[in-house]
Amino acid sequence: MLTILGFAMIATFLVLIMLKKMSPIAALVLIPALFCVFVGKGAKLGDYVLDGVTSLAPTAAMLMFAIVYFGVMIDVGLFDPIVRAILKFCKADPLRIVVGTAVLAAIVSLDGDGSTTFMITVSAMYPLYKRLKMSLVVMTGVAAMANGVMNTLPWGGPTARAATALKLDASDIFIPMIPALAVGLLGVLALSYVLGRRERKRLGVLTLDEVLVEETETGSTSETVLVGAGTGTGAGGGSGSGTGFGKKAAPTGGSGSGRDADADADIDGSAAKDHEGAEESEDDERLAGLDPNRTTLRPKLYWFNALLTVTLLTAMIMELLPIPVLFLLGAALALTVNFPHMPDQKARLGAHAENVLNVAGMVFAAAVFTGVLTGTGMVDSMANWLVDNIPDGMGPHMAFVTGVLSIPLTYFMSNDGFYFGVLPVLAEAGQAHGVSSLEIARASLVGQPLHMSSPLVPAVYVLVGMAKVEFGDHTRFVVKWAALTSLVILAAGMLFGII
Numbered sequence: 001m002l003t004i005l006g007f008a009m010i011a012t013f014l015v016l017i018m019l020k021k022m023s024p025i026a027a028l029v030l031i032p033a034l035f036c037v038f039v040g041k042g043a044k045l046g047d048y049v050l051d052g053v054t055s056l057a058p059t060a061a062m063l064m065f066a067i068v069y070f071g072v073m074i075d076v077g078l079f080d081p082i083v084r085a086i087l088k089f090c091k092a093d094p095l096r097i098v099v100g101t102a103v104l105a106a107i108v109s110l111d112g113d114g115s116t117t118f119m120i121t122v123s124a125m126y127p128l129y130k131r132l133k134m135s136l137v138v139m140t141g142v143a144a145m146a147n148g149v150m151n152t153l154p155w156g157g158p159t160a161r162a163a164t165a166l167k168l169d170a171s172d173i174f175i176p177m178i179p180a181l182a183v184g185l186l187g188v189l190a191l192s193y194v195l196g197r198r199e200r201k202r203l204g205v206l207t208l209d210e211v212l213v214e215e216t217e218t219g220s221t222s223e224t225v226l227v228g229a230g231t232g233t234g235a236g237g238g239s240g241s242g243t244g245f246g247k248k249a250a251p252t253g254g255s256g257s258g259r260d261a262d263a264d265a266d267i268d269g270s271a272a273k274d275h276e277g278a279e280e281s282e283d284d285e286r287l288a289g290l291d292p293n294r295t296t297l298r299p300k301l302y303w304f305n306a307l308l309t310v311t312l313l314t315a316m317i318m319e320l321l322p323i324p325v326l327f328l329l330g331a332a333l334a335l336t337v338n339f340p341h342m343p344d345q346k347a348r349l350g351a352h353a354e355n356v357l358n359v360a361g362m363v364f365a366a367a368v369f370t371g372v373l374t375g376t377g378m379v380d381s382m383a384n385w386l387v388d389n390i391p392d393g394m395g396p397h398m399a400f401v402t403g404v405l406s407i408p409l410t411y412f413m414s415n416d417g418f419y420f421g422v423l424p425v426l427a428e429a430g431q432a433h434g435v436s437s438l439e440i441a442r443a444s445l446v447g448q449p450l451h452m453s454s455p456l457v458p459a460v461y462v463l464v465g466m467a468k469v470e471f472g473d474h475t476r477f478v479v480k481w482a483a484l485t486s487l488v489i490l491a492a493g494m495l496f497g498i499i
Contacts, residue, residue: 002382012035013455032368052368052372059363060364062323065324066331069312069331075351076298086124094200094203095196101143102188102192108121114452118143119462122143137477141195147459148450149188149489154170161415161420162445177493180498359458379413382412383425387426395430395435397435400499401426402426411454419444446486446490448486450479450482450485
């Protein structure tokens with residue numbers, strides 16, 4: 001019964017958010033609460049929620065201060081040179097922009113933290129996607145998959161968990177997997193190329209001069225901006241019109257909430273929502289954040305901010321302090337040095353308060369979901385059911401079975417639940433048929449490209465929140481491509497004899 005209710009709870013959640021019948025926060029709270037009552041453990045709901053909140057509180061704290069830190073770094077101009085370099089490389093070509101998104105996400109992922117990766121990637125690429133009216137779900141999907149492949153780095157989490165659970169050396173797991181993971185990353189780049197060609201066909205190609213323009217709006221002063229602030233006012237298949245800034249690439253559907261009908265057959269065009277005007281105003285403010293004349297720029301402190309960021313990321317990789325503490329200290333120092341006056345500090349905190357509230361709220365809502373899923377025993381019941389139903393004839397192929405199971409299980413479960421709860425059982429079953437624990441551990445990394453878009457991963461809410469993409473739209477778009485990427489890694493691992 002627990003198994004059925006567990007799968008039913010997850011399915012209900014996914015269906016409701018993909019059909020947009022409930023907001024992610026409401027679904028993450030109300031659905032598990034309802035199923036907790038169905039299980040007959042409603043009286044323990046409070047304990048389950050508190051357990052979940054306790055386990056995710058450090059993550060929420062990290063995300064809160066990370067958003068403030070990187071928000072300040074964007075305000076003071078630390079990433080402006082990166083945006084300019086990307087823009088020069090991309091030359092307003094949608095194909096190059098999508099491929100550049102994958103490359104940037106993969107490079108930044110070397111720090112081992114998904115939230116950091118998404119904040120930097122979205123901050124750099126969002127203005128280009130909005131200016132050219134490109135599909136924002138393409139950006140979130142490509143970034144999530146690239147980060148998912150790179151998340152297998154020994155300091156990224158999954159490899160360390162597998163090594164700890166099976167008492168193995170992390171390097172023995174990761175280093176032999178490098179060829180298969182490289183193939184997976186090449187697969188993400190190839191997919192980015194295909195999606196980029198689709199966007200190029202839909203939008204056409206602008207010249208660099210059409211993006212770096214001296215924009216003049218009737219009745220306002222002339223202002224040079226790095227990326228034009230115009231965004232389409234329509235969403236769907238109609239022809240989008242700018243807000244009066246710059247030149248249009250081609251008649252296209254506006255990007256509105258981040259969905260675009262022509263970008264992918266699975267993304268439905270829809271009528272513009274009543275609140276789109278407010279969202280468009282927010283988008284304009286975010287695009288104006290790259291104005292080279294903005295008052296928050298601190299060019300004299302550029303190298304201080306760059307050194308502070310490098311030091312912070314190095315300390316994260318070396319685990320000198322817990323990540324929440326590092327970002328707390330970094331945010332406080334960045335605010336104090338760059339904005340020594342209290343009114344300026346309050347203004348910067350206020351500017352990023354919306355993102356902080358949205359992400360932190362989503363994390364604590366996810367704590368209800370994970371708390372109920374774990375506390376009621378549904379996770380254990382589902383995992384045991386899957387393992388028990390593996391055919392006896394598949395015993396000698398347990399590495400392959402582990403790779404296949406890791407794709408759905410790491411999506412529906414936390415990494416801790418999978419690596420510390422399910423993986424030891426799979427390894428024991430493999431050893432009974434002569435399959436080494438090392439092969440099982442390597443195969444367990446296969447599902448990470450899909451895992452990074454799981455509703456149980458806090459970092460994904462940073463990604464969709466900053467990109468202003470509905471979580472349901474992101475899920476519908478990315479699941480099939482991320483699962484395909486995972487299967488490519490599994491096939492490469494078996495072909496090279498790694499798994």
